Amino acid sequence: MSDAAQPDFFGFLHVDLNSFFASVEQQLHPEYRGKPLGVVGTMADTGALIAASYEAKALGIHTLTKVGEAKKICPEIILVDGSHSVYSEYSHKIAVAVERCCPVAHTPSIDEMACQLIGRERVPATARKIALAIKQAIRDDVGSTLRCSIGMAPNRYLAKIASDMQKPDGLIGLLPSQLPRAIAHLDLRDLPGVGAKTEARLNAKGITTMEQLLALDRNGMHRVWDSVWGDRLYHWLRGSDTGDDGAPVPSEVQKSLGHSHVLGPEFRTDEGAWAIAHKLLHKAAMRLRMEKFYCGTLAVTIKYALTREQAARAEKSKKHSSGIVHQGWGMEARFRDCQDTLSLLDVLRNVWKQRPRGAEYERPFFVGVTLRELIPESEHQATLFGDPDNRAELSRTMDRLNLKFGHTTLHFAGMLPARESAPTRIAFTQIPVLYGAEYM
Incomplete structure (x- = not known):
């Protein structure tokens, strides 16, 4: 441009x-x-x-x-x-x-x-x-x-x-006539998309101020970001409305959906974490059907709090925003694409059985459930033998009642201990959608 x-x-x-x-x-x-x-x-x-x-x-x-x-x-x-x-x-x-x-x-x-x-x-x-x-x-x-x-x-x-x-x-x-000088006084972190990690990477390449970044030509911006994002940013910061330079446009097709939750103290046990995971899956499966997708992969993430002694012995540990030192575990399972809650629950149970055991894994404080490899309903291929257990119809019936009376009105017994816990968290980047009586 x-x-x-x-x-x-x-x-x-x-x-x-x-x-x-x-x-x-x-x-x-x-x-x-x-x-x-x-x-x-x-x-x-x-x-x-x-x-x-x-x-x-x-x-x-x-x-x-x-x-x-x-x-x-x-x-x-x-x-x-x-x-x-x-x-x-x-x-x-x-x-x-x-x-x-x-x-x-x-x-x-x-x-x-x-x-x-x-x-x-x-x-x-x-x-x-x-x-x-x-x-x-x-x-x-x-x-x-x-x-x-x-x-x-x-x-x-x-x-x-x-x-x-x-x-x-x-x-x-x-x-445009004020650019880029009108933004030269800003910090690097004031740029959307520049967080702590990106700032550290820029600093390592000698860019510590906005003035230094703006002094780069387009090729220099490309080298600093090591991607076409640098080219786009070069143009955007000078007032252009584009600057893709022929780069492929990211797909707008949704790739995944899911929910995560920091467990309350009363749920920081194996049984409590399972009840929360069960509820998170219940919500994710309902969203899957409301947004008219099937999925082919389910991923589970669990974070376990460590004592000071355990953290000292651990090969890898991290610090949560709450201050909890922890180590994590995750597993992904692939299966024939489906959208009914009962089939997804079977997958979740099988994944859950694989979770680690031992003293370092007795205090779960975070659980996440994510459905991936989403397939639009229009592209789903039905199985040759249909749905002998009527699982799809069961899920549709549950949805009709839950949309009318509240999302946890009808559910499987495994999530009963967590029915009132793990509410839908405040949405930041996820735009809330009104499904029946509640937003999700």
């Missing part, structure tokens, strides 16, 4: 909801407004906050701060057990409000929306009016505590960057 000057237009708006989960709680509970508040997945002190209100952030409490540490910093902090269904409902309401001002072209996560501008909408003054109208629509239609930062830029990547440059309630525009 040519680096010739581009018209000073905006192509995208990126709407980023500020402290979304905490703001929803403050909208629902007026008594929480103006006070430090944290949303948690578990109330244990070893758990981490998944959101913090701006009052809490002002005290140094942020997302991923340990619950115990947050209490030390602010003993009067309000801690709220997060609700996936409530946040999903509010995300939907906000999307409707945004749509009233400009069509939503892409939803990267539960608290982000991107709008593509066309025609005269791309003129900076008009784009700014649209952004202000979005802010007002969210306040009017959803609630006064729901604030957002909006980034405007010639491409979606830069619009995302701009939305993070001023919080809360910010509005920043990056025009």
Whole structure:
């Protein structure tokens, strides 16, 4: 793509909801407004906050701060057990409000929306009016505590960057004529897709600042990333709306789906972990059918907490975000593609029997179940002998009842101990979908 000057237009708006989960709680509970508040997945002190209100952030409490540490910093902090269904409902309401001002072209996560501008909408003054109208629509239609930062830029990547440059309630525009100097002051970690590992890799190659990265030509960017991603980034950071250079476009076909859960203390036994795994499979199998897929592989992951002595002897150990030192085990099983819960449960049982035994494997604290090699229903080949046990019909009957009355209304007995545990976790990158009476 040519680096010739581009018209000073905006192509995208990126709407980023500020402290979304905490703001929803403050909208629902007026008594929480103006006070430090944290949303948690578990109330244990070893758990981490998944959101913090701006009052809490002002005290140094942020997302991923340990619950115990947050209490030390602010003993009067309000801690709220997060609700996936409530946040999903509010995300939907906000999307409707945004749509009233400009069509939503892409939803990267539960608290982000991107709008593509066309025609005269791309003129900076008009784009700014649209952004202000979005802010007002969210306040009017959803609630006064729901604030957002909006980034405007010639491409979606830069619009995302701009939305993070001023919080809360910010509005920043990056025009082609201002690029790339307008982002030269940012940190490398401010770039979407650059996490701790990528930053370390860039540092190892001599790139420690944004100015150094922007000084590279396209070939230099390709070498630093060792992939076509560097070429794309070169163009995006200079305001181009593309820059693929003929590289293959990643497939949009979904490859897997699943659920994972950090076990509560009462479930950190073999029996408790199995009950949780059973429930995770129940939810994943239901999603599989709702999204009209079959699958051909099931993967199980278990993480086991280690004592200090066990960690010292272990060849490999890791530290969980909760602070738990652990070692993990995982196994994958392949089978003829299916989608009914009973068949998948048979596979899960066989995999579960293979889990390791011994003193180091007596304290499971994390379980994940993932269904892979997804096949659209339209491409599934039925077996020659059909379904003699009517397993597919049994699953469909369960789905009809669960969609009407709640996702755990009818289930197999093995998950009974965990029926009320392992709720659907707060969705970040997974966009919540309303299946019957509940979001999943």
